[in-house]
Amino acid sequence: MLRSLVSKNLTQSTRLSSVRFAQTHAISNASIVELEKRWESLPSNDQQEIVGQLSERQKLPWGELTQAEKRAAWYVSYGAWGPRRPIHPKGEAGKITTGVLIGLGVSLSIFLTIRAFAPEPPKTLTREWQEASDEYLKSKNANPWSTYSQVQSK
Template identity: 40%
Template structure:
């Protein structure tokens, strides 16, 4: 009885080892140089490789080949899909060009507005500001520290020279 159990156990172990080695060699072929081939694979092939690696990782990690470990890391953390770098080669030049265009357009709009709009508004003349001071005194605006206060000696609302 003990011999039959031992023999069955040995047969099962040998079978598992052979299957594991066979699966390892089959998946090693499919994951070889995966980083360079990843974009050319179809979605079905990607799913198959991902499932294969997931199943292999459920076992002992010491049994994984170096290629399988690299492939598992690439599938988990590789620069593809949502983790693909946003900026690629040549984007810096486009960014600089876009900024230069934006500055040029805004400078042009500013120059155009200065050319079209007439001089200073009438509310920025010295006479208008003095009239604003008189109006503030009549309405007793800010009677503690402002124009309406006793012994006020500041310019009030007059800013023009």
């Protein structure tokens, strides 16, 4: 009985010391240096291992973390990978702008070409026709805001 209690205490203390060692021991620079360039090419189990190590290290005061660990923790949390990867890579903005301007130019030229060969507008769109229509509506007591204003018969 005493031996089993002693062995339990030894295994628990060994586990605790290994956890403390993992928390207080800095992560090797080889595994986290330039993590931004090689994160997506790492196998998922290596990514999970690095994430686990970084999360254990982040439980300590931030002053005890190395600069490489802080940078790696920031990249894993907020970096441009996975769903936060930019849709358009760098240098594509100029190509997109050029394409949009070319499209606008082509559409404007098509519009002006169609407008140049279009027949003249109908006579009901002339200014004289509109003024005559307004005079006719005034003579009939038309209300332009709601309905025609008709004189009530007694």
